[in-house]
């Protein structure tokens with residue numbers, strides 16, 4: 134499978150509006166981060182995204198997305214779902230199933246109430262089918278398994294992706310705690326994309342070191358930090374990762390960036 138990081142930024146995106154800090158003013162394209170999202174391409178032509186943030190339209194155009202078999206959601210915070218309406222052009226031929234937790238899909242019904250109401254013809258609405266799931270979901274040869282994690286007080290989902298036979302990829306954003314029970318659900322990921330906000334502690338997100346420590350505990354092979362804020366440049370985070378992984382040659386650690394393509 135191929136994975137494309139559609140966005141690697143935290144909720145406000147980078148540059149942050151009205152901010153003049155050195156990262157927001159940086160000329161390095163790696164320091165421009167849209168809201169966090171992942172595009173998954175299976176070898177048999179399966180096409181899936183995880184989360185549809187506010188820049189979904191721009192991200193889909195940039196990644197050349199022409200159809201989607203499904204959307205998986207981590208949770209219903211604005212930076213993960215408010216681009217949902219932009220699925221419209223991809224729903225003309227058939228509706229797209231949207232998988233998530235009960236809470237996430239209930240929130241979706243509230244925020245996007247017009248989608249679920251009977252209205253006049255014309256005037257676009259995305260044709261989506263919300264599907265609450267607690268179990269693995271098959272999309273062609275890809276299996277998406279929900280991994281519950283804590284995001285402050287919220288219970289949200291990470292998604293493990295397996296293309297049989299083969300290694301798994303694991304996508305976890307927005308978490309500050311993964312319980313031991315949930316660690317046991319995780320198979321050793323070939324690729325782990327995990328939220329790490331910054332160096333300073335935060336009440337609902339992992340720091341870089343907390344995310345990297347979780348990666349070590351999972352015995353991940355390749356780790357990419359995502360959902361990054363504007364306190365550190367791409368180059369600084371790269372160095373931070375290099376320092377962290379000293380003495381651990383079996384694991385690679387890097388910051389993700391928008392447009393990064395990975396193959397598993």
Ligand SMILES: [Zn+2]
Nearest residue numbers: 144210212307
């Ligand atoms: Zn978020």
Ligand SMILES: [Zn+2]
Nearest residue numbers: 152154157363
């Ligand atoms: Zn800034």
Ligand SMILES: [Zn+2]
Nearest residue numbers: 208210284307
């Ligand atoms: Zn969140």
